[in-house]
Amino acid sequence: MSSDTELHVPEEEAHGDLRRGFHHELDDIRDDIAKLGAIVTENIPRATDILLNQDLDGAEKLIVGDDEIDVAALALEERCYSLIALQAPVASDLRKVVAAMRIIAEVERSADLTKNLCKAARRIYGHPLNPAIRGIIQKMGDQATTLFKEATESYLAGDATRAAAIDDMDSYLDDLQREFMRTIFESHEAAKSSIDLQVAVQLAVVARFFERIGDHAVNIGERTQYLVTGLVRESLGAARHASRQAAGESE
Amino acid sequence: MNAVGTVVLAVVVAVAGVAVGWRIGRHRGRDEGFPAPPSTSSTSRPLGSWPDFTQVLDSLPIGIVIVDGNGRSVHRNAWAAKFSGTHTGILLDATTEPLLQRALTGEESRQQLELYGPPRRIIAVSSSPLPGGGAMATIEDETERRRVDAVRTDFVANISHELKTPVGALAVLAETLLGETDPEVVNRVAERMVEDSHRAARTIDDLLELARIELREPVANDRVDLNGVVAEAVSRTRPIAEQRDIRVGVLDIPPGAAVAGDRRQLVSALGNLVENAVKYSEPSGEVQVRVRIDGNVAELMVADRGIGIPARDHDRIFERFYRVDRARSRDTGGTGLGLSIVRHVADNHGGEVLVSSQEGEGSTFVLRLPGGVRSHQPSSNETSRP
Known part of the structure; x- marks a missing residue:
């Protein structure tokens, strides 16, 4: 027939329920966190590009822009506190608020890490990087971006299955970090195209930043699973810890 | 903008204007108990007269988002909807919404969004008020042109x-x-x-x-x-x-x-x-x-x-x-x-x-x-x- 079947105008005025506003605010907070997550998802390839092309201008812009993310994260946290104080949420509503607060912190920290990548780009400015090192930086950047994109999108959709897959994807990023360390040592030792110690140390830190971004994405995935299923993934870690203790090994 | 683009945009504005005008009209009609406008509500529409506007909008290679006078979303065509739920979609919405708000006050505006992807994209979003009330935003991928x-x-x-x-x-x-x-x-x-x-x-x-x-x-x-x-x-x-x-x-x-x-x-x-x-x-x-x-x-x-x-x-x-x-x-x-x-x-x-x-x-x-x-x-x- 005509086109109006799929065009629904929301009719929230019809509901006089006070809790309606509460749930609306919960959804709004989730959407705004996802927006922040999307910005960080963009910042990862941006920072990778800045690092590879020694783009000092771009680095400056991203570093300054991080303050805006901090402001937004603080405001979102405040809104969560207000919800708890004014609405005293229980059960799945409480889980949503708590998960939101944890995820805000993860997103904010990841944004800081992209800022740190740009600071590292400043420190290695003027030192050309060899293709092997550039190649792995690109791969780490791509993988960290994919992880963070998955984390943001599965949180927005409340998709526990997708969120669960992030952990597996992270192991590839960990492998890349190890490979990168090996390449740094090789490049440092190689007689011809060696990189000096200062650059080598900066690059090791860069690898760590990417790896940490991946870990934050995994945490967001775990929080998403928690808010959907109510299960805490860290209980698995606790179980592993217990079995390790029993086996007598410690880290 | 090139000539083809201008023509496409003109057609879009016209179509969108009719669509949103009709939509608002219908909505008001239902709320206040008025009958819907006869020209569009007739179910026995002869073949080959008015095309289905949503299909027309969906077939366009650019994104169209239409809101009514209160800023509520009325339509989002296929191109614009395909990003929903993705981080690209979130960023597009974050760019489009303030532009639409500005268009509702009668001001046209345009903004560029650079996405690092991968793949890297440059997307231009522009918004304009619609003649029948409401506003429309167009979203164009300008990567290739750039x-x-x-x-x-x-x-x-x-x-x-x-x-x-x-x-x-x-x-x-x-x-x-x-x-x-x-x-x-x-x-x-x-x-x-x-x-x-x-x-x-x-x-x-x-x-x-x-x-x-x-x-x-x-x-x-x-x-x-x-x-x-x-x-x-x-x-x-x-x-x-x-x-x-x-x-x-x-x-x-x-x-x-x-x-x-x-x-x-x-x-x-x-x-x-x-x-x-x-x-x-x-x-x-x-x-x-x-x-x-x-x-x-x-x-x-x-x-x-x-x-x-x-x-x-x-x-x-x-x-x-x-x-x-x-x-x-x-x-x-x-x-x-x-x-x-x-x-x-x-x-x-x-x-x-x-x-x-x-x-x-x-x-x-x-x-x-x-x-x-x-x-x-x-x-x-x-x-x-x-």
């Missing part, structure tokens, strides 16, 4: 660089020769002159070759034996491969593999790919050439374990004179036209050239040509004779 612009401006800069550098060097060297008496210096300067004149000659040769390939349409439609093409392309690069101690290995060519096309062009294209692979390999590395027939598509593959190509350059390396690393271009001695020639040859044959590359790991180029066949009889030109 790339074409960059190609155009870079080309002029690059061609003057490539031609002027050796010619300028020749002039300076010749001036040095004029007053020089020391035979040793004369010798050295003359050697540099020979080198630079060869460089200029190579660039001109390649430009002519490219012009020839660009012009010649349709290409010859001979049956070309791929074994022969590979052998000739590889033997052409033998001197430079030997000089750099690089092994060029040819792997499993299906017996009797052939394509319909122009032999000279195909040798030139494959030769360029092999030469690049050799040049960008580490000394004493290995280059592999392989041919596959997949259905009726012939795939000529050249793989190296060399320095690789940065991801951001992948879609630009086929441009004339484009250089990933300008500083290196003199060492490798290339003219910057090789991959353009490859792409044009692929185009002429109705095929394509693909690249996959990772810095530090190497590159693989694949020339895919339709019209590939595999037969057991030794190939010749017999089939193309009357």
Whole structure:
């Protein structure tokens, strides 16, 4: 027939329920966190590009822009506190608020890490990087971006299955970090195209930043699973810890 | 904006205006108990009168978002809806919403969104108020248009660089020769002159070759034996491969593999790919050439374990004179036209050239040509004779 079947105008005025506003605010907070997550998802390839092309201008812009993310994260946290104080949420509503607060912190920290990548780009400015090192930086950047994109999108959709897959994807990023360390040592030792110690140390830190971004994405995935299923993934870690203790090994 | 774009936009505004006006009208009609406007609510609409506006909007290659006078979403066409739930969609919404709010106050506005992807995209969002109330935003992917612009401006800069550098060097060297008496210096300067004149000659040769390939349409439609093409392309690069101690290995060519096309062009294209692979390999590395027939598509593959190509350059390396690393271009001695020639040859044959590359790991180029066949009889030109 005509086109109006799929065009629904929301009719929230019809509901006089006070809790309606509460749930609306919960959804709004989730959407705004996802927006922040999307910005960080963009910042990862941006920072990778800045690092590879020694783009000092771009680095400056991203570093300054991080303050805006901090402001937004603080405001979102405040809104969560207000919800708890004014609405005293229980059960799945409480889980949503708590998960939101944890995820805000993860997103904010990841944004800081992209800022740190740009600071590292400043420190290695003027030192050309060899293709092997550039190649792995690109791969780490791509993988960290994919992880963070998955984390943001599965949180927005409340998709526990997708969120669960992030952990597996992270192991590839960990492998890349190890490979990168090996390449740094090789490049440092190689007689011809060696990189000096200062650059080598900066690059090791860069690898760590990417790896940490991946870990934050995994945490967001775990929080998403928690808010959907109510299960805490860290209980698995606790179980592993217990079995390790029993086996007598410690880290 | 170009003329076509303007026309499209005008049509969109008109269609959207009618759609939103009708929508608001209908809505009000229902709320206040008025009957809906008769022209659009009639169910027995004759075929071939008004098209379904949502279908019209959905078929557009740009995103359309329409809101009513209260800023509530009325319609989002297929292009705009396909990003929903993704991080791209979130960022698009974050850009579009404030623009629509501004349009509701009667102000037109436009903003550009740069997404780092991957793939990298540049998206333009513009919003305008609708005549019947409400507002509309259009979302356009401008990545390709921007790339074409960059190609155009870079080309002029690059061609003057490539031609002027050796010619300028020749002039300076010749001036040095004029007053020089020391035979040793004369010798050295003359050697540099020979080198630079060869460089200029190579660039001109390649430009002519490219012009020839660009012009010649349709290409010859001979049956070309791929074994022969590979052998000739590889033997052409033998001197430079030997000089750099690089092994060029040819792997499993299906017996009797052939394509319909122009032999000279195909040798030139494959030769360029092999030469690049050799040049960008580490000394004493290995280059592999392989041919596959997949259905009726012939795939000529050249793989190296060399320095690789940065991801951001992948879609630009086929441009004339484009250089990933300008500083290196003199060492490798290339003219910057090789991959353009490859792409044009692929185009002429109705095929394509693909690249996959990772810095530090190497590159693989694949020339895919339709019209590939595999037969057991030794190939010749017999089939193309009357």
